[in-house]
Amino acid sequence: MTPSTTTSNRSTRALLRAVVIGALLLMMLFIGNHLAYAQPLPTPTPAPQPGPANPFDGVSPDLGVLGPALNSTWKRILAAIWGGCFAAAGVYLVTSFLKLKKARNRGMSSDLSDASEDVKFSLYCLAGVAAVSPIFGAVLLLVQPAA
Known part of the structure; x- marks a missing residue:
């Protein structure tokens, strides 16, 4: 390998690493911003279906x-x-x-x-x-x- 090829490989890797890190940071900012301001989606009223009712409907875990x-x-x-x-x-x-x-x-x-x-x-x-x-x-x- 010539020195210029090694230098171009390093600069290409550094540029690729910077692009990936930047994309990850933007993704985390986007997701974090939307999680912080997310409003719950309105739940559509389900159509009544035949069969047994869910016994855990409305139950949430509580150790209190x-x-x-x-x-x-x-x-x-x-x-x-x-x-x-x-x-x-x-x-x-x-x-x-x-x-x-x-x-x-x-x-x-x-x-x-x-x-x-x-x-x-x-x-x-x-x-x-x-x-x-x-x-x-x-x-x-x-x-x-x-x-």
């Missing part, structure tokens, strides 16, 4: 009937698990950055590529743990019955 003590207990347990996941992801991120620094100081390309993959994966883990709440919020927004 088991008492306020259990309601607060499961929330504390869930918060502790989520906090532990944040701590584990943070420790994994720090150790992978240290592994990357160590590989750079040694100058070994195979260790450097392994360490950079670890850093990427740890960032994905941290982003996934942080995205749990918005994902569940969006799902609940989409599936909740019209008020």
Whole structure:
């Protein structure tokens, strides 16, 4: 390969990466904007159909009937698990950055590529743990019955 071909491949990849990232950001902005201002669609009145009635019609999950003590207990347990996941992801991120620094100081390309993959994966883990709440919020927004 000639140096100009390598440079053009890199610039093409960089341009493609920038276009994909820009498209993803625009998509997230578009979806987020429409989720924030979405109005529930009017539900058409269904035609009566023969057969047994749905016994779960109008029923939504609620743990409040088991008492306020259990309601607060499961929330504390869930918060502790989520906090532990944040701590584990943070420790994994720090150790992978240290592994990357160590590989750079040694100058070994195979260790450097392994360490950079670890850093990427740890960032994905941290982003996934942080995205749990918005994902569940969006799902609940989409599936909740019209008020």
